[in-house]
Amino acid sequence: MVTASTELGYNSKVEGDVVVTRADAVINWIRTNSMWPMPMGLACCAIELMAVGGARFDIARFGAEVMRFSPRQADCMIVAGTVTYKMAAHLRRVYDQMCAPKWVIAMGACASTGGMYRSYATLQGVDRIVPVDVYVSGCPPRPEALLDALMKLQAKVKREPATQRLFSDDAPPRADLH
Amino acid sequence: MASGNDQSNAAAVTSAPEAGNLLGFLRNKGVAATERPSSDHPAFNVPAGEVVATLQHLRDEQAFDLLMDVTAIDWAEGASPRFTVVYHLLSTTRSAYVRIAVNCASDTAPSAPSVVSVWPGANWHERECFDLMGIKFEGHPDLRRILMWDEYPYHPLRKDFPLAGIETALPDADVTAETGTRVLAAPMAGGPFVATSGEINLTEAEPRAKDESWADRRPRPDQEGLKQVRE
Ligand code: SF4
Numbered sequence: 001m002v003t004a005s006t007e008l009g010y011n012s013k014v015e016g017d018v019v020v021t022r023a024d025a026v027i028n029w030i031r032t033n034s035m036w037p038m039p040m041g042l043a044c045c046a047i048e049l050m051a052v053g054g055a056r057f058d059i060a061r062f063g064a065e066v067m068r069f070s071p072r073q074a075d076c077m078i079v080a081g082t083v084t085y086k087m088a089a090h091l092r093r094v095y096d097q098m099c100a101p102k103w104v105i106a107m108g109a110c111a112s113t114g115g116m117y118r119s120y121a122t123l124q125g126v127d128r129i130v131p132v133d134v135y136v137s138g139c140p141p142r143p144e145a146l147l148d149a150l151m152k153l154q155a156k157v158k159r160e161p162a163t164q165r166l167f168s169d170d171a172p173p174r175a176d177l178h
Numbered sequence: 179m180a181s182g183n184d185q186s187n188a189a190a191v192t193s194a195p196e197a198g199n200l201l202g203f204l205r206n207k208g209v210a211a212t213e214r215p216s217s218d219h220p221a222f223n224v225p226a227g228e229v230v231a232t233l234q235h236l237r238d239e240q241a242f243d244l245l246m247d248v249t250a251i252d253w254a255e256g257a258s259p260r261f262t263v264v265y266h267l268l269s270t271t272r273s274a275y276v277r278i279a280v281n282c283a284s285d286t287a288p289s290a291p292s293v294v295s296v297w298p299g300a301n302w303h304e305r306e307c308f309d310l311m312g313i314k315f316e317g318h319p320d321l322r323r324i325l326m327w328d329e330y331p332y333h334p335l336r337k338d339f340p341l342a343g344i345e346t347a348l349p350d351a352d353v354t355a356e357t358g359t360r361v362l363a364a365p366m367a368g369g370p371f372v373a374t375s376g377e378i379n380l381t382e383a384e385p386r387a388k389d390e391s392w393a394d395r396r397p398r399p400d401q402e403g404l405k406q407v408r409e
Contacts, residue, residue: 085327085348085349085361086325086326086327086349088348088353088359089348089349089350089353092353092356092357093353096356114364116371116385117364118341118342118364118365118366118371119341119342119343119364120332120334120339120340120341120342120343120344120361120363120364121325121326121334121343122364123359124362124364124365128357128359129353129357129359130357
């Protein structure tokens with residue numbers, strides 16, 4: 001049975017201990033554990049990305065199971081596959097539509113470097129068009145490797161000066177692109 | 179599907195479709211076809227002006243009811259004719275293929291008649307052929323590039339186009355302005371990646387650069403000593 005609380009305001013007997021912390025730590029703790037991915041599945045690596053979402057590997061354990069197909073609701077773009085030059089501009093547009101703070105994982109050899117597609121049609125690494133936070137090697141990477149990348153990204157996000165960036169332009173410096 | 183029409187077609191050509199029979203058939207129809215050397219299926223050279231009629235006859239009277247492929251050959255710069263357009267037809271009722279080849283008159287601005295009027299499915303085949311080989315299909319209803327973007331200045335499957343590509347602009351100027359990225363020639367780092375067919379060991383068979391001067395596992399002969407020191 002649910003009874004309406006009659007308490008108004010703070011009551012130390014009810015609320016228990018007070019935790020003192022820094023805003024950075026709280027904000028980063030929230031961010032790291034609800035990092036919604038934008039599944040940019042462009043080729044075979046996307047199949048492994050799907051496996052990561054399945055029950056066996058269960059990306060939900062890391063709070064990143066909510067694959068958002070709208071960039072406006074996503075925090076972390078997982079580029080899983082071969083990026084052609086024709087696709088590169090669209091990928092950048094999707095990235096531009098994601099709300100800051102936002103991160104990018106380059107999953108697999110193709111997204112990281114162009115992989116085996118050393119050809120006229122393939123962008124030689126997605127870091128030429130968007131800033132990449134974590135690269136995952138493999139062709140395709142094992143699902144565990146992607147989970148590892150996600151954990152690495154979480155560790156990276158935990159070190160970010162979140163409060164400083166709250167009121168500043170969060171755009172990454174241009175030097176990240178080359 | 180098995181209409182009376184199909185069966186009568188099949189019945190008319192139940193005998194093995196020998197190249198000679200088909201050649202005789204085309205000649206009877208007034209097509210100046212000549213036999214073309216082929217190691218598998220019957221193949222014929224046809225003048226460019228008669229290709230639409232040829233395909234129509236083969237479809238309507240010889241039961242070649244499926245256009246498998248429209249592609250082209252680039253015989254490399256300097257050859258004349260430089261470009262040959264090739265059509266592959268399949269008869270689903272008698273399981274036979276035939277190949278029709280058309281030499282393009284011009285070596286610099288090759289063109290061929292479009293066969294979309296006979297097979298609507300030729301539309302995308304011809305667009306691909308135009309995109310990658312630069313063959314202009316006369317009479318095509320919508321001859322745009324299909325794989326590369328519209329402004330792309332080259333035809334990448336031509337023999338004189340390098341696999342790595344040629345530096346050019348990205349399709350979207352605003353993205354270039356934002357990122358400073360252009361289409362660059364890909365680094366070849368020891369040649370293109372090729373798979374070794376027939377290799378049992380998958381580690382050996384997987385695609386790799388054949389010139390492995392940079393690989394850990396197979397040092398260059400002059401680095402043999404170095405490798406041993408490291409191990
Ligand atoms: S890295 Fe390998 S598996 Fe992944 S998209 Fe490229 S070719 Fe496919």
